Amino acid sequence: MNLTNIDKLNMLIEQGMFEPVELDEKNIIDENGRGDFRIIYLMNDTVESFLVFKNAKYTGEYNDKFEGFTDIELEKREEGYVLIIKQEQSYFLIFFDDVELENYYYNYGKIGHFWIKGYEHLRVLEYQVAIVWDKMCYIGKESCTDNELKIASLKQFPPLNYCSYPCVPDIYQVPLEDKWHLSKDANNFMMEIAKKAGDTELEEKLLQYGENPTIKNAKKMAKLFRRKEHKKVIQLLMKYIEEAAAVYPDRSFGKSLDERNKKLLDKAVNRKNELEKAGMEAVVYKEEQFVYDCDSVEFNVYVMLWKDGLVNSSVRIEKIE
Structure with a gap:
């Protein structure tokens, strides 16, 4: 797909997706009540991506806990755009000049999830x-x-x-x-x-x-x-x-969390080395939360141990505590 940023926004609207985020000091509003306003575009272990409404000003209230139907509509106006979000009788409007894509790429080479057993x-x-x-x-x-x-x-x-x-x-x-x-x-x-x-x-x-x-x-x-x-x-x-x-x-989550995560990783590497000294093959994998959405998953570390049968190879997963 070769989508413009407006196309990307329209795709989120069609999917009923609207997830505002705050990225530290980057969302500071100036003295005129304007600033950058971000919503999640794509979040996975390779990239955390946001659509940024430039020179945005908003009015009304948005309830991120609302469980009913949220109606979202984008209008093009001479001076820019307005995004209209309706939750029952409540309206939240965002006026902005343009949309930019903001991406943060991360190392995913050792990311592994083990939700389904077998191979x-x-x-x-x-x-x-x-x-x-x-x-x-x-x-x-x-x-x-x-x-x-x-x-x-x-x-x-x-x-x-x-x-x-x-x-x-x-x-x-x-x-x-x-x-x-x-x-x-x-x-x-x-x-x-x-x-x-x-x-x-x-x-x-x-x-x-x-x-x-x-x-x-x-x-x-x-x-x-x-x-x-x-x-x-x-x-x-x-x-x-x-x-x-x-x-x-x-990914970095700040000094204290990074130090805690490193201890788990070091423990996993030590376990891997121990297995390899015993003539076995092992790989270390980790699960980690997103930097800008830390409610995603907990930080976990695993050692994947190769096991060869008569015909097939399989693995055993050890979670490091």
């Missing part, structure tokens, strides 16, 4: 791909590096997307128009990873799948990614995502 290592990949895809779609391709565009392409790779290994229950999924559609770019990217891993068997299977991308073949491919002989491909993909995300800064 959690594959579900983590599905989650990370999905949030990069959302960033690309809602913010624009210019918000992604070339490496991230490759990662985003895997949203259209059914053997690893939510068709096969959903990270969240179906009720929370935003479905694709054709969820079983295979992107040629995605398949080529996976062939690139397989080749780098020296996995000629999987590379050949991917070539065949690209030539005949049926649902049946997608399901067969999905099962192959569980196999322990193809584990290196999955591990290289994880590493690729980690390195692509590392160009962005880590």
